[in-house]
Amino acid sequence: MLPIPADIFTEPEDVSPDSLANLGPLRRLAGTWQANKGIDINPKAEGPERRTFIEHIRMDPIDPQANGPQLLYGLRYHIHINTPEEDITFHDQVGYWLWEAATGLIMQTLAIPRGQVLLASGLAKPDDKKISVTAKRGDTAYGICSTDFLEQAFRTDSYRCDITFNDDGSWSYQIATELFVRGAPFNHHDSNTLKLVAPPKLNPLAVIVNDRAKNDKPA
Secondary structure, eight states, X not given: OOOOOSOOSOOOSOOOSOSGGGOGGGGGGOEEEEEEEEEEEEOOTTXXXXXEEEEEEEEXXXXXXXXXXXXXXXXXXXXXXXXXXXXXXXXXXXXXXXXXXXXXXXXXXXXXXXTEEEEEEEEOOTTOSEEEEEEEETOSSSEEEEOHHHHHHEEEEEEEEEEEEXXXXXEEEEEEEEXXXXXXXXXXXXXXXXXXXXXXXXXXXXXXXXXXXXXHSOO
């Protein structure tokens, strides 16, 4: 983290409208992705359950975001997961992946419709082939927040997401979530390798700038 300047209000002026070109290591996540062989290890009353799942992820570039002098480029994502055995959604998740080029900070926000949110962070370089983010329960900067029920029955103590960018253009993840279930620790694991099924779109500002440039060209 860079030292916080005296002026925390003035936003940067040298902001590129093209988010795709400024996502650093997150550029490889942009687009729509699909996989049919994800693995989930989750807690059940009779013991750990292993499920195979089908995953669809869409990651769209957003316009640059500024917190005063802090400049972030990012992706808005939606994850939908179901299983071969059931039609009902197995997992639904939304959030953002964010990149601060000035510091190498990467962040993932996560929200699921069971009453849980988190903000995870890590550090990376633009050409890294592996990135990781973590969050811990109780951390006021990069932490985890859950409902009363989840806190008492399925408490989440930590979260870690490791992503590897593969040479064939796919990417793989390993997610480890440390739970505390009915008084006992449980290591909840998810893993998958996703392949691109649709290329990324431009962020809204880039679309406007490109259209304006086309219209301004002489006939």
